[in-house]
Amino acid sequence: MKHETIETNAGWLIVLTLIVISVAGLVEILPLYFIDDTVEKVEVGGIETVRPYTPLELAGRDIYQREGCYLCHSQMIRPFRDEKLRYGHYSLAAESKYDHPFQWGSKRTGPDLARVGGKYSNEWHAQHLTNPRSVVKESIMPNYPWLAKTDLDYSDIADKMRALRHVGVPYSLSKQEFDNNVRRFGKDVAQQLEISSAEDNLIAQAEAKNYDGNRDNLSELDALVAYLQVLGTMVDFSKFDDGYFSKFR
Numbered sequence: 001m002k003h004e005t006i007e008t009n010a011g012w013l014i015v016l017t018l019i020v021i022s023v024a025g026l027v028e029i030l031p032l033y034f035i036d037d038t039v040e041k042v043e044v045g046g047i048e049t050v051r052p053y054t055p056l057e058l059a060g061r062d063i064y065q066r067e068g069c070y071l072c073h074s075q076m077i078r079p080f081r082d083e084k085l086r087y088g089h090y091s092l093a094a095e096s097k098y099d100h101p102f103q104w105g106s107k108r109t110g111p112d113l114a115r116v117g118g119k120y121s122n123e124w125h126a127q128h129l130t131n132p133r134s135v136v137k138e139s140i141m142p143n144y145p146w147l148a149k150t151d152l153d154y155s156d157i158a159d160k161m162r163a164l165r166h167v168g169v170p171y172s173l174s175k176q177e178f179d180n181n182v183r184r185f186g187k188d189v190a191q192q193l194e195i196s197s198a199e200d201n202l203i204a205q206a207e208a209k210n211y212d213g214n215r216d217n218l219s220e221l222d223a224l225v226a227y228l229q230v231l232g233t234m235v236d237f238s239k240f241d242d243g244y245f246s247k248f249r
């Protein structure tokens with residue numbers, strides 16, 4: 001059939017357009033019915049190890065987005081040999097299930113950060129973010145000197161958790177939700193997910209770990225480093241058999 005025949009005949013155009021939209025719609029909609037089987041089950045000893053971010057990590061994630069780090073860094077290791085050799089195990093769907101919005105990205109001016117947690121010390125990150133060229137001479141990453149100097153504004157952290165709760169992230173408000181989290185994630189994590197103690201938890205974590213190496217203030221750098229250090233650390237791959245995760249693909 002000639003293109004002109006379709007373009008000059010409203011009937012054909014409508015029918016064929018509907019067919020194209022239906023096929024495309026099915027491709028997008030059908031997988032949603034299988035999503036529970038596709039998102040990997042990551043449990044060790046009956047406890048889920050992929051958890052929502054703590055309040056401090058969540059604040060750090062917001063700074064990551066505010067500063068546009070995603071414009072140069074992806075957070076998704078693809079299931080190819082070269083990617084696995086460079087960055088580690090390919091990213092699981094489960095690992096970003098609490099991310100709203102997810103930070104997968106595709107632009108890699110810098111390396112993928114999906115498993116950067118634990119790769120460097122807190123001191124390295126603090127130094128690197130303040131002035132990347134002081135640790136990686138040839139780096140083209142911008143300096144972020146204001147992060148260490150700016151106090152973290154965490155006055156709205158509980159509200160942010162409440163908002164995420166609406167889209168299904170299991171931060172807890174009621175006793176029942178808390179108990180449910182204890183069963184799923186264990187007591188320590190469940191306490192971090194309590195919205196009513198968000199600010200106390202945030203301060204306690206920042207003081208205990210002192211991510212930016214400066215005890216005088218709770219800075220934006222504290223939060224950002226806390227976030228970077230948790231990336232990719234929630235799944236201990238040594239605890240799972242080789243073929244376990246491929247079952248979900």
Ligand code: HEC
Nearest residue numbers: 067068069071072109110111116132136139140141142144
């Ligand atoms: C203009 C692009 C660009 C932007 C924006 C950028 N980076 Fe980078 N980043 C790079 C490049 C290039 C490297 C590799 C050289 C280096 O280590 O500095 C890098 C490296 C890194 C590394 C080390 C990764 C590794 O595995 O060695 C981390 C961590 C990092 N960036 C975090 C961030 C954070 C956090 C932000 C936002 C505050 C950010 N980057 C913004 C380009 C960028």
